[in-house]
Amino acid sequence: MRTIAAMFLALTAALAGLAGAQASDITAVRFGEHEGHTRIVIETRTPVQSRAHTLSEPAPRLVVSFEDASWSVDGLDGGAGFGAGLVGVFRFDAAASHPRLVFTLTGPASIRQQMSLDPAGGGYRTVIDVEPVSAAAFASVSGFPQAPATLTELVVRDAGIDFTPAGCERIRVVIDPGHGGRDPGALARFGGMHEAGIALAAGLQLRDILNETGRYEVIMTRDRDVYVSLEDRVRIARQARADLFISLHADSAGGNAGPSGATIYSMNARAENRARSRAINEGNWVDVNRTEEVSRILVEMAISNKRSQSELFAEALRTEVGRTANLWRSTPMEANYAVLTDAEIPAVLFEMGFMTNREDSRRLNDVRERRRLMQAAAAAIDSHFSGCRAPGRTYWASGGSPASGASAR
Ligand SMILES: [Zn+2]
Numbered sequence: 001m002r003t004i005a006a007m008f009l010a011l012t013a014a015l016a017g018l019a020g021a022q023a024s025d026i027t028a029v030r031f032g033e034h035e036g037h038t039r040i041v042i043e044t045r046t047p048v049q050s051r052a053h054t055l056s057e058p059a060p061r062l063v064v065s066f067e068d069a070s071w072s073v074d075g076l077d078g079g080a081g082f083g084a085g086l087v088g089v090f091r092f093d094a095a096a097s098h099p100r101l102v103f104t105l106t107g108p109a110s111i112r113q114q115m116s117l118d119p120a121g122g123g124y125r126t127v128i129d130v131e132p133v134s135a136a137a138f139a140s141v142s143g144f145p146q147a148p149a150t151l152t153e154l155v156v157r158d159a160g161i162d163f164t165p166a167g168c169e170r171i172r173v174v175i176d177p178g179h180g181g182r183d184p185g186a187l188a189r190f191g192g193m194h195e196a197g198i199a200l201a202a203g204l205q206l207r208d209i210l211n212e213t214g215r216y217e218v219i220m221t222r223d224r225d226v227y228v229s230l231e232d233r234v235r236i237a238r239q240a241r242a243d244l245f246i247s248l249h250a251d252s253a254g255g256n257a258g259p260s261g262a263t264i265y266s267m268n269a270r271a272e273n274r275a276r277s278r279a280i281n282e283g284n285w286v287d288v289n290r291t292e293e294v295s296r297i298l299v300e301m302a303i304s305n306k307r308s309q310s311e312l313f314a315e316a317l318r319t320e321v322g323r324t325a326n327l328w329r330s331t332p333m334e335a336n337y338a339v340l341t342d343a344e345i346p347a348v349l350f351e352m353g354f355m356t357n358r359e360d361s362r363r364l365n366d367v368r369e370r371r372r373l374m375q376a377a378a379a380a381i382d383s384h385f386s387g388c389r390a391p392g393r394t395y396w397a398s399g400g401s402p403a404s405g406a407s408a409r
Contacts, residue, residue, distance in 0.1 A: 024048040025072035026092065027123050029101070031084035037112055037131040038085030042101065043123040044069065050126055052111055056142040059304040060105040062087075062130060065098040078294040086130050088304070089297045104304060105130070108138030171385050172217045173210060174242040176339060177203035178249040181227030186252035186355040192365035195355055199248040200225065201367070202352060206248075206374040210381065230338040237345050244313060244381065245347035247339045250364055251328070251354045260357035261328035262373075264317050265349040266310040268334030271341050275303055279343035302344045309346035313384045317348060320380040324372050325353070325363075350377065 024046040032039035042050075042064065049067040054060065071079045071092045079092035088104040109130040117125040133141075177199035179185030185195025193201065203220060210216040219240040221233040228236075237245045253259040267275065279299045314332060322330065328351075340347045352373060353360035363369040 023068040023070045023099075024066075024124075026069050026101075027072055027074075029073060029076075029081065029090060031087055033085040034129075037129045038083075038087060038109075040064075040083075040087065040103065040128045040130065042126040042128075044126070045072075045123050047116070047124050048126065052114060052128055054105070054110060054138065054142040056108070056139050058308045059301075060108055060138065060142075062103040062105060062109070062111070062128070063100055064103070064126070064128065065096070065100040067098065069099045070094065071099075076293070080294050080297045082297075086132065089300045091294075091297060104301065108133050108135045110138060110141055170217055171215060171244070172219060172240050172242045173381060174219045174221065174237040174240055174245045174345075175203045175206055175210075176221040176233050176237075176245060176247040178247055180222050180225055183227055186250055188361070189257075189356055190358050190361040192361060195250045195252075196225065198250050198352070198355075198364045198370075202248050202364075202370050202374055205367075205371050206246075206377055209371075209374055209378040213378070213382070215385075216381070233339050234342050237347075238342060242345045244384070245339070245342070245345050246377065246381075247337070247347070247349040249349060249351050250360075251351040251356070253354055253356045255356075257356055257358060259328055260354050260360045261326040262321050262353055263328045263333055263351040264314045264321070265333045265335040265337065265340070265351070266314045267307070267340040267347065268336050270336040271334075272303055272307065274336070274338075274341040275306070275343040276300075278341055279303075299343055306342075306344055306346050310340075310348055313346055313380065314348045316384045317350065317377060317380040320376040320383070321350075321373065324376045328354070 024044040026042060026044055028041070028043035030041040030043070032041070040062075048069055050064050050069075052062060052064045054062050071094060073079075073081075079094070081090055082088070083090055083103060086105055086107065086109045088106050090101055090103040093100050093102060110133045112129040112131045113127075114129070115125075115127040117127060119125070177196070179194075179196035179199060181196075183196065185199065188194050192198075200222070204223065207218045207220060207223075210218050217240075219236065219242065221236045222228045233247070251259070251263065276299060279302070280296070311332065318327065318330060318332075321327065335349065337349050340349060352370075353364050355361055355364070363373075
């Protein structure tokens with residue numbers, strides 16, 4: 001578990017007598033990209049006391065909290081902006097018990113040094129240098145110094161978004177059997193079903209296994225041999241406000257009968273770009289009460305949440321499937337598949353084996369072997385949602401009922 005060895009920072013005010021007397025205005029936030037580190041400079045009108053720590057979940061970020069501060073940055077009225085280097089986006093939260101600046105990090109990073117500097121032509125400067133570190137090092141130094149609201153709560157409260165964490169009793173899982181109808185997918189090479197038939201049979205088995213637990217609300221993108229467009233599959237998941245989307249497929253290696261085993265994909269950077277433009281173009285995040293900039297930042301936060309949740313689930317799925325079947329690729333795999341391009345719903349694409357491999361094909365066509373594989377998938381879903389520690393439904397673009405959420409296309 002995370003240690004509470006957070007990197008504390010107690011910046012002494014240069015003029016101690018003034019500290020805490022009144023809120024100090026933050027007048028600028030700047031970034032400098034340097035060899036090996038990113039410098040964050042926070043400028044204030046008067047000296048300010050602050051402390052900084054990093055958090056690893058659900059996504060890497062740096063939190064700087066102030067004894068007291070208010071936001072007064074020209075051109076960034078929404079209290080949010082884009083960073084540089086190791087900082088993706090940042091956002092000021094005045095509603096916390098101590099006002100804070102939250103910087104999303106593009107990867108694991110630690111605080112190398114922090115300084116408090118007197119004005120040199122501008123305001124008082126709080127300087128924090130962050131440098132990239134290994135994921136293990138990051139996890140060991142990251143943690144809450146106390147028990148504050150989560151980042152999600154902070155952002156969501158401020159933006160007035162409907163925040164509904166996945167309830168432990170009603171986790172919504174969308175099962176997406178690939179292909180169908182006029183699209184058979186990879187053809188049967190060694191007899192038995194085409195890919196579409198295998199994906200459907202597996203999907204129905206997984207549905208039944210999940211339904212038996214009573215823990216999930218299962219939604220199928222198709223439950224018979226019909227064609228469903230990729231766009232509609234994503235739409236169904238959005239309408240359901242899914243906590244998890246799992247797409248089932250079987251691979252093909254063309255004329256090569258050699259490759260065998262399962263592969264699990266989550267979205268890659270290109271899919272992420274598609275998710276980003278989809279979210280922005282569809283207007284899901286546009287709100288009259290929100291500046292465009294804040295909308296964009298919320299999209300970034302949603303995508304970053306989706307990414308980490310998808311990767312966590314992919315890891316759980318690899319672990320469980322690896323116990324019962326052979327993996328073609330045992331390392332994290334990413335791809336630009338259309339069904340992975342929603343900005344919010346954690347999603348993986350599960351290639352259950354190769355249609356072009358004789359043994360894989362036999363197993364995929366065998367009802368018992370297939371059930372064993374789907375039991376592994378169900379075990380991964382159980383472990384992903386164990387203790388409901390990984391709510392997927394974290395940031396929703398539009399509030400209200402699932403129906404109104406679905407109207408945002
Ligand atoms: Zn396929």
